[in-house]
Amino acid sequence: MRLAVLSDAPGETRVAATPETVKKFAALGATVIVQAGAGQAAGFPDADYAAAGAEIVPDAGAAARDADILLKVRRPGAEDLATAKRGALAVAIMDPYGNEAALGAMASAGVSGFAMELMPRITRAQVMDVLSSQANLAGYRAVVDAAAEYGRAMPMMMTAAGTVPAARVFVMGAGVAGLQAIATARRLGAVVTATDVRPAAKEQVESLGAKFVAVEDEEFKQAETAGGYAKEMSAEYRRKQAELVASHIAKQDIVVTTALIPGRPAPKLVTAAMVAAMRPGSVVVDLAVERGGNVAGVKADEVVTTPNGVKLVGSSNVSRLAATSSSLYARNLYAFVETLIDKASKSLAVQWDDELVQATLLTRDGAVVHKLFGGGAAPAAVVAPAAPAAGAPSTADAVTL
Numbered sequence: 001m002r003l004a005v006l007s008d009a010p011g012e013t014r015v016a017a018t019p020e021t022v023k024k025f026a027a028l029g030a031t032v033i034v035q036a037g038a039g040q041a042a043g044f045p046d047a048d049y050a051a052a053g054a055e056i057v058p059d060a061g062a063a064a065r066d067a068d069i070l071l072k073v074r075r076p077g078a079e080d081l082a083t084a085k086r087g088a089l090a091v092a093i094m095d096p097y098g099n100e101a102a103l104g105a106m107a108s109a110g111v112s113g114f115a116m117e118l119m120p121r122i123t124r125a126q127v128m129d130v131l132s133s134q135a136n137l138a139g140y141r142a143v144v145d146a147a148a149e150y151g152r153a154m155p156m157m158m159t160a161a162g163t164v165p166a167a168r169v170f171v172m173g174a175g176v177a178g179l180q181a182i183a184t185a186r187r188l189g190a191v192v193t194a195t196d197v198r199p200a201a202k203e204q205v206e207s208l209g210a211k212f213v214a215v216e217d218e219e220f221k222q223a224e225t226a227g228g229y230a231k232e233m234s235a236e237y238r239r240k241q242a243e244l245v246a247s248h249i250a251k252q253d254i255v256v257t258t259a260l261i262p263g264r265p266a267p268k269l270v271t272a273a274m275v276a277a278m279r280p281g282s283v284v285v286d287l288a289v290e291r292g293g294n295v296a297g298v299k300a301d302e303v304v305t306t307p308n309g310v311k312l313v314g315s316s317n318v319s320r321l322a323a324t325s326s327s328l329y330a331r332n333l334y335a336f337v338e339t340l341i342d343k344a345s346k347s348l349a350v351q352w353d354d355e356l357v358q359a360t361l362l363t364r365d366g367a368v369v370h371k372l373f374g375g376g377a378a379p380a381a382v383v384a385p386a387a388p389a390a391g392a393p394s395t396a397d398a399v400t401l
Contacts (some may be wrong), residue, residue, distance in 0.1 A: 071333055090111045092116065142181050166191045169252065
C-alpha cells in the first residue's frame with residue numbers, strides 16, 4: 001500500500017501530512033512517498049519526512065505514480081491526475097461547488113475522490129472535521145490581522161498621559177471561526193459584540209464575555225429548527241435586523257465577517273453605506289472573500305483602503321498559520337484514512353456503505369457519484385448547524401465558518 005503526499009499550488013502553504021502522521025501511516029503498513037518541498041512552506045523540511053520514514057521524490061508525477069492513496073490540501077490538479085493509477089483514492093479539500101469540470105477530470109482519471117469538507121458532523125467524525133480545525137485558526141488569525149492593520153491599541157490602557165480606550169470589535173456570525181474571533185479579541189482586551197440569526201448562539205457569545213446584538217422578537221426566538229439550522233426569516237425581520245446592524249457597525253473599530261452559503265456566492269452583510277459610516281482607521285476583515293466576500297468593496301489577497309479611510313482586509317487563504325493548520329489538517333486526514341485501512345492485512349479495505357464514505361465520496365469508477373453534484377449517492381449532512389450573521393439576503397441554508 002503506497003500513500004503519496006503531494007505539493008499544492010503556489011499560495012497554498014499548508015501540507016496534507018506531517019512527519020508525525022507519516023510515522024502513523026507507516027505503522028499502518030503504508031509506504032509513504034512525499035513530493036520534494038511539499039512541507040517546506042509549513043516548516044516541515046524534506047529531511048524531517050525522511051527521518052520519519054518517508055521516501056522523497058522530485059515531482060508530483062513520481063509521487064502519484066502507483067500510489068493507492070493521494071493526500072493533498074486542495075483538489076488534485078492535472079499534473080497529479082496524469083500519472084495517478086485508476087482506482088487510487090484522493091483525499092483533500094475538494095471545493096466541489098461550481099467546479100463540475102474538475103470533478104469530471106477526476107472521474108475520468110478513475111480516481112475515487114473524497115471531499116473532507118463534506119464530512120458529516122457526527123460524534124465519530126469529530127476528529128476528522130477539517131472545517132472546524134481550519135475555521136478555528138481562521139477566526140484567530142482574522143483578529144490578529146485586524147490588530148496589525150488597526151492603528152491603535154486593542155486593550156484599554158491607563159497611563160500618566162491619559163486613558164487609551166479599548167477597541168470595539170463586532171463579529172458577524174458565531175460559528176467556529178466567529179467564536180474563536182470573539183475569544184481572541186477578548187484576550188487582546190477589546191470590547192466585543194457579535195450577532196447571529198440562531199437564538200442558541202446568544203448563550204455561546206455571552207459565555208465568551210461578548211454582548212449579543214440582534215432584534216430579539218418572537219420571530220427570532222423561533223428562528224431555529226429542531227436540527228439546529230436557521231429558519232428563513234421574514235423580510236420585515238431582515239429589515240429591522242439590518243437597521244440595527246448598520247447603526248452598530250458605525251460605532252465599531254473592527255468588524256469580522258464569517259458567513260458562507262455552500263454552492264453560492266457569500267451573502268453581502270456589510271454594504272458600501274455601512275463601510276462609509278465607519279470612522280477612519282477602522283478595519284473590516286472578510287473571511288468569506290474566496291466566495292465573493294460578505295463586504296462590499298473587498299478584494300481577495302488585498303488590503304483596500306476606502307475613501308473614508310477604512311481598511312478592508314481580504315485574505316483568500318484563511319488558514320495562513322501554515323505549521324499549526326497543517327498539523328491539525330494532517331491529523332484530520334489520518335483519522336479518516338485510518339478507517340479505510342484493514343489493520344490486520346495492512347491493506348486498503350474501503351467500506352463503501354460506511355456513512356463517512358458515502359458523505360464524502362465525490363467520484364468512483366469513472367463517474368461523479370455524489371448526489372449533490374449529479375451522482376446517485378445519498379450524502380449525509382454537509383454542513384454544521386449554523387447560520388450567517390444577520391443582514392444576509394437569505395438564511396435558509398447559510399452557514400458560518
